[in-house]
Amino acid sequence: MSRYLxxxxxxxxxxxxxxxxxxxxxxxxxxxxxxSPLIGKQVPEFSLPLxxxxxxxxxxxxxxxxxYLLNVWATWCVSCRAEHETLVQLGRMNKVDIYGLNxxxxxxxxxxxLRQLGNPYTANIFDKKGRTAIDLGVYGAPETxxxxxxxxxxxxxxxxxxxxxxxxKILPMVAELKKKG
Amino acid sequence: MMFVxxxxxxxxxxxxxxxxxxxxxxxYTFEDPQKAADFREVIDEMRCLVCQxxxxxxxxxxxxxxxxxxxxxxMTAGQDKDDIIRFMVARYGDFVLYDPPMKPSTYPLWFGPLxxxxxxxxxxIRALRKKSVTQETELSNDEQQRLDxxxxxxxxxxxxxx
Numbered sequence: 148m149s150r151y152l153x154x155x156x157x158x159x160x161x162x163x164x165x166x167x168x169x170x171x172x173x174x175x176x177x178x179x180x181x182x183s184p185l186i187g188k189q190v191p192e193f194s195l196p197l198x199x200x201x202x203x204x205x206x207x208x209x210x211x212x213x214x215y216l217l218n219v220w221a222t223w224c225v226s227c228r229a230e231h232e233t234l235v236q237l238g239r240m241n242k243v244d245i246y247g248l249n250x251x252x253x254x255x256x257x258x259x260x261l262r263q264l265g266n267p268y269t270a271n272i273f274d275k276k277g278r279t280a281i282d283l284g285v286y287g288a289p290e291t292x293x294x295x296x297x298x299x300x301x302x303x304x305x306x307x308x309x310x311x312x313x314x315x316k317i318l319p320m321v322a323e324l325k326k327k328g
Numbered sequence: 329m330m331f332v333x334x335x336x337x338x339x340x341x342x343x344x345x346x347x348x349x350x351x352x353x354x355x356y357t358f359e360d361p362q363k364a365a366d367f368r369e370v371i372d373e374m375r376c377l378v379c380q381x382x383x384x385x386x387x388x389x390x391x392x393x394x395x396x397x398x399x400x401x402x403m404t405a406g407q408d409k410d411d412i413i414r415f416m417v418a419r420y421g422d423f424v425l426y427d428p429p430m431k432p433s434t435y436p437l438w439f440g441p442l443x444x445x446x447x448x449x450x451x452x453i454r455a456l457r458k459k460s461v462t463q464e465t466e467l468s469n470d471e472q473q474r475l476d477x478x479x480x481x482x483x484x485x486x487x488x489x490x
Contacts, residue, residue, distance in 0.1 A: 179380065184421040251390070277394055284419040286377030286391060 175312055183284050183303045190217070190298045191282035198249050198257055198271035205272055207298060214324045215244040215269070216317070217292040219280060221252040222260045224288040230307035231264050237313055238267030243321045247271035250280050250288055293317060295324045353385065356400050366409050371396055373426050374416060383426065 170176060185191075194206045218234060220227040238245055247268040249257050254273060261268070274280055283292070286305070293302040302320055304312065353371075358364040368385065374395075376387035384392050384399075399412050407415075413425070422428045430438055467475065 181377065181423045182421055184418060277391075278398075281394065281398060281419060284421070286420065 174309070177306045179287075180305045181284075181286065183300075185284055185292075185300050186303060188300060190292075190294055190300060191279065193272070193274075193279040193282070195279060196273050198247070198254060198261075198273040201254070201273070205270060210246065210294070211298050212296050213244060214293075214295050214321055215246055216321075217246050217248055217283075217294055218268070219248045219250050219283070219285050219288050219290040219292075221250045221288050222256045223252065224250075226307045227289045228264070230289050230309075231267075233308055233310055233313065234267040235265040236310070237308075238265075242318060244269045248280065248283070248285075249273050250285065251275065251277040291317075293320055293324070296328060353396075356396070358404070363403055367400065367403055370409050370412050371399060375424050375426055377420055377424065 171178070190207050190210070192207050194204050197203045197205055216237075220230075234245060237243070245268050247270070249271050251274070254275075257271070257273075261271075272279070277285075283290075289307055291304045291308055292300050294300055301324060302317070304317075308317070353368075356364075356367060358367065371385040372383050374384040376382045376384050376389055376392040376395075378389035378391050379387050382389075382392070384395055395416075399416075402412060402415065416424045422434065428434045428437060
């Protein structure tokens with residue numbers, strides 16, 4: 148018995164370590180990701196100006212009735228720049244609306260960014276104080292939420308989205324949610 | 329003498345270091361000292377989401393500052409510690425608490441160290457038992473003689489044999 152244990156115990160330990168290390172190889176694995184308690188809950192109430200038109204307010208109720216992505220971004224966020232091209236491409240596909248939540252940013256800088264890098268957003272919510280971001284449990288940009296027509300959050304991705312994630316995870320979920328209506 | 333001096337020196341640095349830490353929180357003043365204590369306690373118990381090994385009290389990350397301000401406003405408006413904890417957990421989950429509640433998803437956190445301790449203790453007991461068994465084995469007369477002759481040999485003879 149103990150003769151086998153001498154080999155089996157190190158093998159088992161090796162297998163456990165290998166499994167954890169293998170998980171770390173996944174490109175979409177984010178060790179700093181925190182499971183969001185908002186999955187399955189309503190998008191929190193907000194009433195904020197648009198980035199493009201400071202005088203126009205947008206509320207959570209304006210977004211009801213369609214499936215959309217809510218992307219938290221800012222010009223001071225380096226990963227957001229890395230992610231932006233992917234969002235532009237997703238916008239061109241016309242498969243899902245993307246709303247931006249411009250987080251603790253300068254309005255002029257954010258507008259210039261969209262002019263320069265392209266604007267995949269249907270509209271941008273301008274959250275200067277970051278209060279709505281707190282209600283959404285945002286802890287670092289970029290973050291992306293998938294919301295259904297009833298305003299319920301179904302998925303959250305912390306960190307930049309990439310084409311694989313969009314193809315394999317986000318678009319299938321969008322199609323599913325659109326079917327349900 | 330040397331010891332006393334270094335002791336006094338460390339004491340001095342300890343004393344000046346404490347107000348430095350408190351200085352970042354000096355802007356939060358409460359009329360009620362109980363509230364001030366509650367505020368300190370609650371931000372010490374919360375994890376900063378950006379620098380995940382710092383508490384909300386200790387972190388200078390922008391989000392930590394925003395959250396401290398939010399908690400300060402809530403407490404000034406009359407909400408208590410439990411309200412704050414509910415507010416934070418609803419947004420950031422149990423992860424935000426340094427003292428997480430006991431429930432199935434946190435069982436590994438609570439009992440993991442205990443399980444590892446038990447495994448470690450079992451391994452240790454096994455190893456010790458094995459060792460004590462070998463120690464108790466006594467050499468037979470024959471073996472004792474062989475050992476004596478081996479020990480009496482000059483130490484370089486073993487190398488010469490190689």
